[in-house]
Amino acid sequence: MSEGFGLRSLHPSVLLLYYAGGITFGMLLFHPVLLLSGWAACLIVNGHLDGGREWRSWSLPMLGAFVALILVNPLISHRGRTVLYYMGDIPITLESVVYGATMASSLLGLLTLFVSYRILMTEHKFLFLFARFSPKAALLAMMAAGMVPRLRRRLKELMLVQKTRGIAVSEGTVTQRARNGARLVGALLSWSLEDALQTADSMQARGYGTGTRSSYPAFRFGPRDAWTAGGLFAAAGIAFTLWANGHGYLTIYPRLESFSLSKGDVGALAAYLVFLLMPLGWEWRDRTTWRSLNFGK
């Protein structure tokens, strides 16, 4: 389950294409059936990556957002012809309920997509891509990312040791606690700024600023990536064409139309699902190879 296996073996630019497409269609296609199917596809991908562990750890906030959107939308939006009932003098319309549900499905799908993004698009891969567009900003992000764990450890040490002096966030009135917290952060700040002068020296000592930089991280764009990218483009093209011709979204306002899918909708759905699931092919292929090489283990 490490890098170089199945989905994880894909070139970062292909992954970027996958997620850009996934997010775009998750927003363009506005039909609860399509969106929930897309969500299911994302779940399958997550299941293949880590058995859904990461998704489960995020499921509670996701569910919260989902429910909140469904509940809130009818309260805010009163458009729509079909009034279900009145809460006081607020009309709750069927349209706004369905709209809220669709919106919530879209969000759920997006958030689920991002769960696999966190697994697949590692910091390393992201910064590799980012560095091609903006090398300096990427270096900056990398430096900050390198500092964070160190500063976190220091801040925790500071919090521990300063307990002995009564400068703690667990003691005193709220104002006192906030003051203490900021004092700790301030101490960390001046300490880090002091130390970072050495970091800058270390950069210059190793020739930073003597000319154009190159970039070390390398990902090979192989045939596997080319095939995947081609497939993704094809599926996206089909889905996009159908969408442009008016398929793949539900007309809710002013009056809710039928949920039933037209041929075009089905086509868009199929293309969308193919787009989301296609990279899994590599996962299956690599698993089969793995099994046949390891006698079904």
Added chain:
Amino acid sequence: MAIVELRQVTFRYPDAEEPALSGVTASILEGDFVVLAGPSGSGKSTLLRLLKREVSPGGTLSGTILLERRKIESWPAREAASAVGLVMQHPENQLVVDTVEHELAFGMENFGLERSAMRRRMAEMAGFFGLEPLLARRSDELSGGQKQTVNLASVLMLQPRLLLLDEPLAQLDPLAARELLGMLKRLNDEWGITVVMSEHRIDDLLPIADRVIRLERGSAVFDGTPRAYAAEAWRRQDPAWIESLPAVTRWALEEAGRATSIRTAQEKPAWMGTLSGEARRFMDAERRNDGGPTEEPEEPEEPEEPEEPEEPEEPEEPEEPEEPEEPEEPEEPEEPEPMPSFLPLSVKEARAHPAIRDAAAHAAPAAKPPASEAKPLLQANGLFFAYDKNSPAVLRGLEWTVRQGDRIALFGGNGSGKSTLLQLLAGLREPQRGEVRLEGVKLSRLPTQARFSRIGYLAQNPLLHFVHDTLREDLLHAASRVGSPSPADEVGRMADRLGLSGLLGLHPHDLSGGERQLGALALALLGRPQLLLLDEPTKGVDALAKKRLAGHLEEVHRAGVTLVMATHDVEFASRYANRCSLLFQGEIVADGEPEAFFRGNLFYTTPLHRLLHHAHDPKPAEEGAVQR
């Protein structure tokens, strides 16, 4: 060929009255391993940074610095950056990016190298340093020693011909320091890289260095071989110089001094008969020197002549055919040398010498009085602690008693949980099982403030104790917290006592390592503790500051405060502790008075005890005596 030539280099910082360097003239030969010695503030760092143009400080410079016979300022930027590599003191602060692999590549990226060239160098360097398993790790997860190795490797990626190291070992534990030193030695031997290294504890360096340059207040006061350095230190009888020698050398010199005084008392001591011819000759030389001034004008090494070749001594090496028992005898200073003629720089050299061996047999170190069975102050009963559910337990049912008036040195490997134990004893963390009792009362029952003022805790990094903009504010805060009637007076008295009066207005970051340590000590003492827990108080502190700290600790102890210090510094412990304990796998496995403790150990012991280990008949009974 000289790789570096300094001609009358004088340097002054913008607002400084005294120049940081004055008239330094020296030349460093290609392939040399040079040690820069000298107290803090003697200009070592300034000199190194002047050799590394990219990080040279601002100020006025006169004189010439030639790098490979070219003026250093006339080098093109890229060539200059790659020809000279620099590794600094703090391992963490030199890491720029997030993962080890990227850190190693950082320098090469700056040079715009092709990806294939980078991969190749990476493969080579990772192989040489054994870094392959670490490449994908976040550099933050590494130990201090590993971090410093990564720093060294990433500097070497640029293939420098001159490697500068500014106290690279100061923040490392002894084991990691020795490992890094071994690597430097290998680089010097196998790759022929010229190494210039500053360090205030140079005892481990002397045996492997080719040359020592000592700076004092900005001037080069010595330039010669390590052995000549040891001789010069002895001749000067300056404690600052003597402190910088390896313990074994110091001991041998002191032993020689003692021999002289014994000899004046009784014409021939009993053990003189066993002396080898060579040692006898050194005794004779001593006799000739007897009563004469310590400063001998006919001294062959003049510090003012740095170019003086020390090598002529070497050809004399295969002398003394009448000494078959010491074939690997290292080179000696010349016969007319009025110094002790035998100067061992390592335990091995010392042991090879029968005179020393015999002297060792007779010179049983004075035993300190054993720890009294005073009443228990702090008791740890069955302490069990793990940082989280899934990580292995750090402490596993630890039992330990700290008695009133103890001065305990707590030893243990890296990551053995010494710091964790101290934090538990200080009441900063709660054990998952077991309890800590202060005079019979459970720590968790004591009100927080009483707990933290009765038990003073000094973290490994003293900076953790300061959160205000000046030392005074921090001290005032501490004094008013314990309810002092007039905090300002109290702070003034404390500052006087610890010699911090002149520093009160400074920002804690502007203090030196030793001063920060004393500042943190002052903070703890303001709470009038009964017990002080110190975590590695001597880390990164120079010999002089260490001495000052020891003096203050001794005074604090006399005033009735019990001391517990976790340390790697065996020498410090052997001088100042009256009880030693060893933490291993979450338990105290050895606990006893220092002499017995050190005599029973080969690793957690002083070089001197290592030397004496074989001289004394190793009674197995001693091991039993160590247990409590």
Added chain:
Amino acid sequence: MNLLRRKINPKLLVIPIAIIYLVLAYVSLTRGNALLIGIVLVLLSMIPFVWRFERRQRQARELVLIAVMAAVATVSRIPFAALLPNFTPVTFIVILSGVVFGAEAGWMVGAVTGLVSNFFLGQGPWTPWQMFAWGMAGFTAGLFAHRNPSRRRRLPLLLFGAAWGYLYGWILNVTVALDVGVREQTWSSVLAVYSLGLPFETVHAAANVFFLVVFAPSWIKLLERYRRKYGALQRTDSGSADMEGSAHGQRTAAE
């Protein structure tokens, strides 16, 4: 494929992609779906800042300074985790970065904070929004008070911080608000959406006000001290590259 890739500068791809997405978002908007337009605009808004940052050679100290500010801002919420939710000094640190180091650096600190904190907390659709919101907080802080000492006093900063407490939340909720606004075509519905987040934003604003009132003067002093320390790069040697470098350093300091 490889040949193709080598010939295309990825930076040039940004323009056609941006145009395509703008068209997409617009068409989508005409069909009553406003989900895409916000995120497209937010991403586009970052391009000029990043481009400006790329344009000139950056001193090591400049990068390190921004990285430290962003890293400290990222970890600064740790001590407050046990306090009130949303009561953190992150925005406060970003604002002060803008005030002391200028608008451009302020934007960078804010955006990098948004990006890097999500490396550790988990990326999501909110990442670009947070980058944008904090980036703008830093940027406007620089415009507001970097060159104008009278605005560095407590009262103006307090008002500025309070405003950003609300603005930040509003920016993060733009997608929903825009969606509702486009559908309902009324401002009251937008206000209704925003009023739901009001308690959170009030806590955020209160945090900003608290930190700015209590700590702004001392922190500004501290950061000014380091701005000088980082900027005062007077190299002794006259290597041309270095002279240029220190000139850059000076300019950074002056900005």
